Amino acid sequence: MKYRSAFDIIGPVMIGPSSSHTAGAARIGRVARTLFGSQPKKAVISLYGSFAKTYKGHGTDVAIVGGLLDFDTYDERIPSSLKLAEDAGMEIIFTIENTVTDHPNTVRINIYDDKKELEVVGISIGGGTIEITELNSFKLKLSGEHPAILVVHNDQFGVISAVTNIFAKYEINIGHMEVSRKEKGQMALMVIEVDQKIDQNVIAEIEKLPNVTQIIRMVE
Numbered sequence: 001m002k003y004r005s006a007f008d009i010i011g012p013v014m015i016g017p018s019s020s021h022t023a024g025a026a027r028i029g030r031v032a033r034t035l036f037g038s039q040p041k042k043a044v045i046s047l048y049g050s051f052a053k054t055y056k057g058h059g060t061d062v063a064i065v066g067g068l069l070d071f072d073t074y075d076e077r078i079p080s081s082l083k084l085a086e087d088a089g090m091e092i093i094f095t096i097e098n099t100v101t102d103h104p105n106t107v108r109i110n111i112y113d114d115k116k117e118l119e120v121v122g123i124s125i126g127g128g129t130i131e132i133t134e135l136n137s138f139k140l141k142l143s144g145e146h147p148a149i150l151v152v153h154n155d156q157f158g159v160i161s162a163v164t165n166i167f168a169k170y171e172i173n174i175g176h177m178e179v180s181r182k183e184k185g186q187m188a189l190m191v192i193e194v195d196q197k198i199d200q201n202v203i204a205e206i207e208k209l210p211n212v213t214q215i216i217r218m219v220e
Helices: 006-010 019-036 049-054 060-068 078-087 159-169 200-207
Strands: 042-048 091-096 105-112 117-126 129-135 138-142 148-154 174-181 187-194 212-218
Touching: 019 060, 019 105, 019 117, 019 129, 019 212, 042 049, 042 060, 049 105, 060 078, 060 105, 078 091, 138 148, 138 174, 138 187, 148 159, 148 200, 159 174, 159 187, 159 200, 200 212
Parallel strands: 042 091
Antiparallel strands: 042 105, 105 117, 117 129, 129 138, 148 187, 148 212, 174 187
């Protein structure tokens, strides 16, 4: 991985002893909450690799839950996040997994409320930098550092070009984009990260496109 600046190595302003195990974990939790769209009522947090071995000593547990409570990496409430989650009525379950993953700092977060559920897999790759690598079994690569939308759509001809044409119409530059699908002709997912804020009128126009079924917007 290439680092853009010294701060990617040193890490962000944060609560906790480790940029990878604490700041990165908090960011994964916060991106999961953002993708969910609200504070969940229940979270099952499955830890792998070094996350599983050191999560209490490095504050990975309180960091992830802090992220689910929408706390930033430097929020002084993070050490108390387990109690604050309990006070907020959020049920938290931690599981330790023995499966060997591609990256040692891996967490799977399943979050729920009365109407919806979401599964997110994230990795902390150093200096507080993260990647979301899986969303509801879709493989992807999402940093959470840039304005982004996730477009759920039917795998049909012309959908991708229709979406990118709307971005071109509004002169929005796409920095990263990828498409994944589970089966040909079935549900697919577009991940689009851009260089500037995505206005609501852009979202509304994409929502009206044929074969687009859902848009998940990352809050900038």
